[in-house]
Amino acid sequence: MKCNRCGTELNKGDICPGCGANVRTYRRLVSLSNVYYNDGLERAGVRDLTGATEALKQSLKLDKNNIDARNLLGLIYYETGEVVAALSEWVISKNLKAEDNIADYYMDTVRNSPSKLDDINQTIKKFNIALNYCHQDSLDLAVIQLKKVLSLNSGFIKAHLLLCLLYLKGGNWDRAKIEAQKSLKLDTGNVLAKKYLKEADSMLLPGESGKLVSDIAAADSDDVIRYNSGNEMIIQPVKKSAITRTGSIWGIVLGIVLGLAAACFLILPQRIVSINSSNQQKITQISEESDAKSAKINEYEQQIATLQTQIDTLQTQVTDYEGVDSTSAAMNSLMKAVSIYLANPSDVEGMAKALSKVDLDAIGDDVSPEFKSLYDSLMSLVGPQLATSYYNTGYEAYKLDDYATAIANLSKAYQYNSGDVNTLYYLANSYYANGDIDKAKESYDLVVNNFPNTQSAQAAQTKLAEINNSGN
Numbered sequence: 291m292k293c294n295r296c297g298t299e300l301n302k303g304d305i306c307p308g309c310g311a312n313v314r315t316y317r318r319l320v321s322l323s324n325v326y327y328n329d330g331l332e333r334a335g336v337r338d339l340t341g342a343t344e345a346l347k348q349s350l351k352l353d354k355n356n357i358d359a360r361n362l363l364g365l366i367y368y369e370t371g372e373v374v375a376a377l378s379e380w381v382i383s384k385n386l387k388a389e390d391n392i393a394d395y396y397m398d399t400v401r402n403s404p405s406k407l408d409d410i411n412q413t414i415k416k417f418n419i420a421l422n423y424c425h426q427d428s429l430d431l432a433v434i435q436l437k438k439v440l441s442l443n444s445g446f447i448k449a450h451l452l453l454c455l456l457y458l459k460g461g462n463w464d465r466a467k468i469e470a471q472k473s474l475k476l477d478t479g480n481v482l483a484k485k486y487l488k489e490a491d492s493m494l495l496p497g498e499s500g501k502l503v504s505d506i507a508a509a510d511s512d513d514v515i516r517y518n519s520g521n522e523m524i525i526q527p528v529k530k531s532a533i534t535r536t537g538s539i540w541g542i543v544l545g546i547v548l549g550l551a552a553a554c555f556l557i558l559p560q561r562i563v564s565i566n567s568s569n570q571q572k573i574t575q576i577s578e579e580s581d582a583k584s585a586k587i588n589e590y591e592q593q594i595a596t597l598q599t600q601i602d603t604l605q606t607q608v609t610d611y612e613g614v615d616s617t618s619a620a621m622n623s624l625m626k627a628v629s630i631y632l633a634n635p636s637d638v639e640g641m642a643k644a645l646s647k648v649d650l651d652a653i654g655d656d657v658s659p660e661f662k663s664l665y666d667s668l669m670s671l672v673g674p675q676l677a678t679s680y681y682n683t684g685y686e687a688y689k690l691d692d693y694a695t696a697i698a699n700l701s702k703a704y705q706y707n708s709g710d711v712n713t714l715y716y717l718a719n720s721y722y723a724n725g726d727i728d729k730a731k732e733s734y735d736l737v738v739n740n741f742p743n744t745q746s747a748q749a750a751q752t753k754l755a756e757i758n759n760s761g762n
Contacts, residue, residue: 323353330362338479339366339447357387364396370477371446373400373410413443420452429456431572447473447480454486463493624665631672638675642702645676669706677707688716693724711741715750722753731757 330345343366349359364379377400380393400406420435436453439446450473457466467490473483623645630640684699700717707713718733730753737750 319352320356323349323356323359325349326352327356327359327362330359333479334362334366337475337477339370339477340479340481342366342479355386357383357391357393360386361391361393361396364393368396368400369445371413371443371448374414409442413439413446416442417446417449420449424452424456428572429460432456445476447476447483450476451480451482451486454483454490458486458489463490466490467494621661624661624668628664628668631668635672638672638679641672642676642679673706677703677710677713679703680706681710681713684713684720685716688720691723693720696720697724697726711737711744711746714740715746718750718753722757727757 326345326349330342330349333339333342333345343363346359346363346366349356350363353359360379360383364376364383367373367379368376377397380397383393384391384397400410416435416439420432420439423429423432423435433453433456436449436456439449440453443449450469454466454469454473457463457469467487470483470487470490473480474487477483627641627645630637634640680699680703684696684703687693687695687699697717697720700713700720703710703713704717714733715737718730718737721727721733722730734750734754734757737744738747738754741747
């Protein structure tokens with residue numbers, strides 16, 4: 291155990307050997323936190339996930355650095371379908387203990403599986419859609435969405451509980467009971483699941499409804515039939531019949547036939563019309579929502595087009611300003627390089643740093659002839675030294691496979707000395723190795739055209755043939 295103030299490893303005493311603080315209370319808090327962690331671990335072992343979650347939260351209140359408790363809480367969240375909450379706990383655990391932390395394995399298991407990540411995203415989206423349907427009182431659509439959620443993640447307890455509640459509201463007591471039992475199978479200590487199961491059982495099973503009913507049932511249990519209708523108990527006497535067993539069977543058969551005929555000719559058509567009407571209303575509502583969203587999308591597209599036009603206009607203005615600023619910056623850099631040369635002609639590094647901001651291709655024709663003349667004069671004096679310095683740096687980077695640095699330095703070397711075939715050839719090789727095929731082809735062409743009858747030109751022709759044959 292380490293001191294919570296200075297991080298020093300504590301001994302058996304109550305005084306920190308590092309800072310001298312009294313750590314007796316801190317020891318008790320850590321010990322109590324471990325007690326709650328052990329309680330949560332035991333509850334998780336018997337799938338009392340609700341109780342385990344409460345115990346682990348209490349453990350972290352006492353000691354936020356209890357890594358085992360935080361990782362276990364993340365696992366419980368993940369088991370119950372709360373993936374976002376699980377990742378949050380594991381990220382906090384990783385920040386508290388960067389090395390040798392099993393939270394790395396848990397997070398990698400989730401992040402390295404694209405299909406699992408997609409299922410998680412779809413689960414969250416569909417569950418939120420189901421909640422919105424509930425708020426809109428579209429309970430049938432909410433049930434459909436929740437079934438899709440559970441097909442993606444059957445361990446999502448919140449989805450089971452919400453589906454159970456919707457079944458209870460719709461009077462589907464048997465389905466509500468099944469969903470409540472599934473929730474309790476995942477989490478034996480879930481209070482809501484127990485509450486919903488009790489409600490479903492009370493509506494499915496016959497029950498006692500007062501002392502008078504108990505007395506009647508006890509007095510003549512063979513002469514009455516008891517069953518629930520809503521929240522009321524119906525007691526129906528059994529009528530004695532004088533007909534024979536055979537006559538009773540034929541009467542039952544005739545009643546079934548008449549009931550089916552009545553259902554087919556009277557109830558069923560009206561039911562079909564009612565269902566079709568309800569479906570048509572839902573289709574109309576969905577169509578109206580879709581039209582409204584399409585109108586919003588068109589409006590947003592028009593706003594985007596207007597903003598894009600404004601951006602293009604502002605970009606043009608910024609480009610014009612940048613042209614002026616780049617020309618002025620180039621003049622200042624050239625003056626600084628000349629000043630360095632006059633003060634110390636051997637300060638190649640200083641002149642190179644100053645001239646690095648002078649890009650003739652960028653400023654184009656915006657400079658004066660005097661600027662060009664001064665630049666050419668300075669280049670005739672220090673250009674070879676600058677080219678040699680940049681070439682050495684770029685070639686070393688090329689040998690180390692650092693092609694980005696090689697390109698930056700060899701480009702400068704070629705700018706200051708365009709007559710060196712090695713500089714241009716290694717620049718082309720760097721472009722090719724760095725994946726810039728167009729720049730590589732352009733540089734190889736320059737080697738072939740500007741330095742014919744050289745070994746570098748022959749090698750460049752071979753590279754160009756290789757590039758062209760590969761389809762690039």
